[in-house]
Amino acid sequence: xxxxxxCVPNISEGRRKEVVEEIIGNxxxxxxxxxxxxxxxxxxxxxxxxxxxxxxxxxxxxxxARDAVRLIDLRSHKGAHPRMGAVDVIxxxxxxxxxxxxxxxxxxxxxxxxxxxxxxxxxxxxxxxxKEARRLLPEIxxxxxxxxxxxxxxxxxTPDYGPQEVNPTAGVTAVxxxxxxxxxxxxxxxxxxxxxxxxxxxxRESSGGLRYIQAREMPLDEKGCVQVSINILNYKKAPIxxxxxxxxxxxxxxxxxxxESELVGLMPMKAALDSLSxxxxxxxxxxxxxxxxxxxx
Numbered sequence: 001x002x003x004x005x006x007c008v009p010n011i012s013e014g015r016r017k018e019v020v021e022e023i024i025g026n027x028x029x030x031x032x033x034x035x036x037x038x039x040x041x042x043x044x045x046x047x048x049x050x051x052x053x054x055x056x057x058x059x060x061x062x063x064x065a066r067d068a069v070r071l072i073d074l075r076s077h078k079g080a081h082p083r084m085g086a087v088d089v090i091x092x093x094x095x096x097x098x099x100x101x102x103x104x105x106x107x108x109x110x111x112x113x114x115x116x117x118x119x120x121x122x123x124x125x126x127x128x129x130x131k132e133a134r135r136l137l138p139e140i141x142x143x144x145x146x147x148x149x150x151x152x153x154x155x156x157x158t159p160d161y162g163p164q165e166v167n168p169t170a171g172v173t174a175v176x177x178x179x180x181x182x183x184x185x186x187x188x189x190x191x192x193x194x195x196x197x198x199x200x201x202x203x204r205e206s207s208g209g210l211r212y213i214q215a216r217e218m219p220l221d222e223k224g225c226v227q228v229s230i231n232i233l234n235y236k237k238a239p240i241x242x243x244x245x246x247x248x249x250x251x252x253x254x255x256x257x258x259x260e261s262e263l264v265g266l267m268p269m270k271a272a273l274d275s276l277s278x279x280x281x282x283x284x285x286x287x288x289x290x291x292x293x294x295x296x297x
Contacts, residue, residue, distance in 0.1 A: 115162025
């Protein structure tokens, strides 16, 4: 039976379209299926999503890393999104006929290649983490590119693969295996970053908010507003509609409103149906009731 693994590399470039297109162009030449890629100028970041079998996914992930290291110089990179590497993070997600253990082994293979071939320190995170302190990506990324030159000297932050010093232009990279994650952002009708910061603190798990939620504030200069940037680590236990309603309620306390929501990359159909079911008050709504499901099944 055919195995399917999803890979979602995040690269630290969202403004120079020619750079993004070169990386995507090289990816399209490989034996994986490109599902989506989206760039954000304020974040100065591009999220790429592709799927394939294990060997092809390994080759494609390494190619993205190889191109990102060659084309991106973090010394001149500025953006709202925290970053520590030219290719900032590479997660592998089991989709079909593959286990989490398989994805962990793939992440180790890719991490070793990036470390040895590209000279970029690699940290294993999420299910691949060898240390509990490295399980959460924000903990690894803390201090970002600029802070890692000191951070990496601490024995606690010796890389899992690669050199024991930061790559001067490409930084460091996190590679790991995890369950499906939804990157979901909510933009607010204000330029006051302190409001977004308070709302992010109220919903994220690390500050006593919702379990399975990571959140932080971000300024969006191009749009003239602020954003609550959210990672949903388990959409089945922390559905999108619940997060949206809480953010909307918290925003109202500060006299601001929600301008719009934003999905970065892809999400499962069930996540969308759960929210549709909530707002339209369907007792049950499933994929079998969707026209396209019946057409393409």
